[in-house]
Amino acid sequence: MSVALLIEKIDGTVTRDYLPISGELSFKTEWLPVCRLLHLKWIPLFQTGGTFDENDIPFILEELVLLRDHFASLEKEKIKTRLSYLIKKLESLKGKSTVFFIG
Amino acid sequence: MRVILTLFLAFTFSHVHSQCWASDLKQELKTNKDLSDAIKNDKDKSLVDSWKALYxxxxxxxxxxxxxxxxxxxHLTRNPEKSAFEVTQEIQxxxxxxxxxxxxxxxxxYxxxxxxxxxxxxxxxxxxIDTDRKAFIEDKSALGLNNINPNTGQPYQTPAQWSKKQIHDKTVVRIENLNNNAAQTRSTSGGSSTVPDLNEIKDFKTLHFRINSDDPALISSVQQELAxxxxxxxxxxxxxQFGQN
Known part of the structure; x- marks a missing residue:
């Protein structure tokens, strides 16, 4: 089902904030090879999907920035833009109690 | 002598068996109006063969x-080289x-x-998207369902939790967005270079998932979410469909 961010709770309030991240095919053929190249361990989990919370955000953000910079260097603008949306969204959750699903 | 006996038994069995399914089909057609109508309306198809194969x-x-x-x-129509019994077994x-x-x-x-x-x-x-069949297709990997969260050391989710998020919750959001908020379509970096106009797909009402796992617990929870x-x-x-992606 393509890969997307689904924010379920922010500071105890239930939400359904949704952000598409990548199609399944692009994730498999474009994202994952770069993740392997950069030895990333969090982002590959998005393919199957998982539930995360505020404690995971710094680790995920660190990898997302590496990935975004890599795709920027390859002039992959569409993927870079998707990553920028996701980084911005996760940064907005910093300091909050949150539960979100990425997958 | 043994050969003759074997042939005799084989003939008798197949004859009786054939009479058995034919008799049951006859009975079925008497009581099953949908089937009898379908056969009447699809005379060039092989619904009788299909019924027999299932039987x-x-x-x-x-x-x-x-x-x-x-x-x-x-399935038989698309695979004329196969028998009704073969395609039935393939589906089973x-x-x-x-x-x-x-x-x-x-x-x-696309x-x-x-x-x-x-x-x-x-x-x-x-x-x-299959535009001929007016259907959306969703590929999903579930092979890493037992992945461990690096922080907690615990699996991220059960099959039921995965199905709730991946099959139900995300679908609800996307249907609502398609119905209420979408203004246009756009291509992605790895997708088709041309994409259909929003008006072409907005009324599609079929969503088909392709999940590359055949775990029984997953099948059961996905079916529940589809219901x-x-x-x-x-x-x-x-x-x-499971086990293929």
Whole structure:
């Protein structure tokens, strides 16, 4: 089902904030090879999907920035833009109690 | 002598067996108006063969299963080199069997079609669209379902939790976005270079999942979520196939 961010709770309030991240095919053929190249361990989990919370955000953000910079260097603008949306969204959750699903 | 006896027994059995299915089909046609109508209306098709194949394969409750008879018939039409019995067994042996066979043969007219709002913000994405069959296709990997969270050392989720998020919750958001917020479509970096106009796909009501796992617990929980979706969106058709992606 393509890969997307689904924010379920922010500071105890239930939400359904949704952000598409990548199609399944692009994730498999474009994202994952770069993740392997950069030895990333969090982002590959998005393919199957998982539930995360505020404690995971710094680790995920660190990898997302590496990935975004890599795709920027390859002039992959569409993927870079998707990553920028996701980084911005996760940064907005910093300091909050949150539960979100990425997958 | 032994050969003659064997031939005699084989003939007797097949004759009796053939009479048995023919007699049961005759009875079935008397009571099953849907089936008799379907056969009348599809004279050039092989619904009788399909019924017979299901019968011989030991499937029961055939009176209630005109849809499955048609699945065999459709599959047979697309694979004329196979027998009705072969295609029935193929469907039976697929993960989830008949319940998960419908729409397995959709094709990707387009890959990765994004929908965006009036401001160009991404709202959702479909892994595939079959424009001939008016269907959306969703590929999903579930092979890492037992992945461990690096922070907690625990699995991220159970099959039921995965199905709730991946099958139910995300679908609800995307249907709502498609119905209420989408303004146009857009191509993605890895998808088809051209994509259909939003107006071409907005009224599609079939969503087919392709999940590359045949874990029984996953099959069961996905089926449950599809039933939940069907209750919430009765005019949509939600189908799934497992073990292939």
């Amino acid at each position: 011989e394969a030991g499937e029961d409750n055939l009176t209630e299963r005109l849809g499955d008879i048609k699945l065999v018939d459709d 042996d697929a993960p989830g069997g008949f319940g998960n066979w419908k729409n397995y043969d959709l094709e990707y007219t 890959r990765e079609v994004e929908i965006v709002d009036a401001g160009g913000n991404p709202l959702g994405e479909f892994d595939g 939940n979706l069907k209750m919430e969106y009765p005019d949509w058709d939600f189908t799934v």
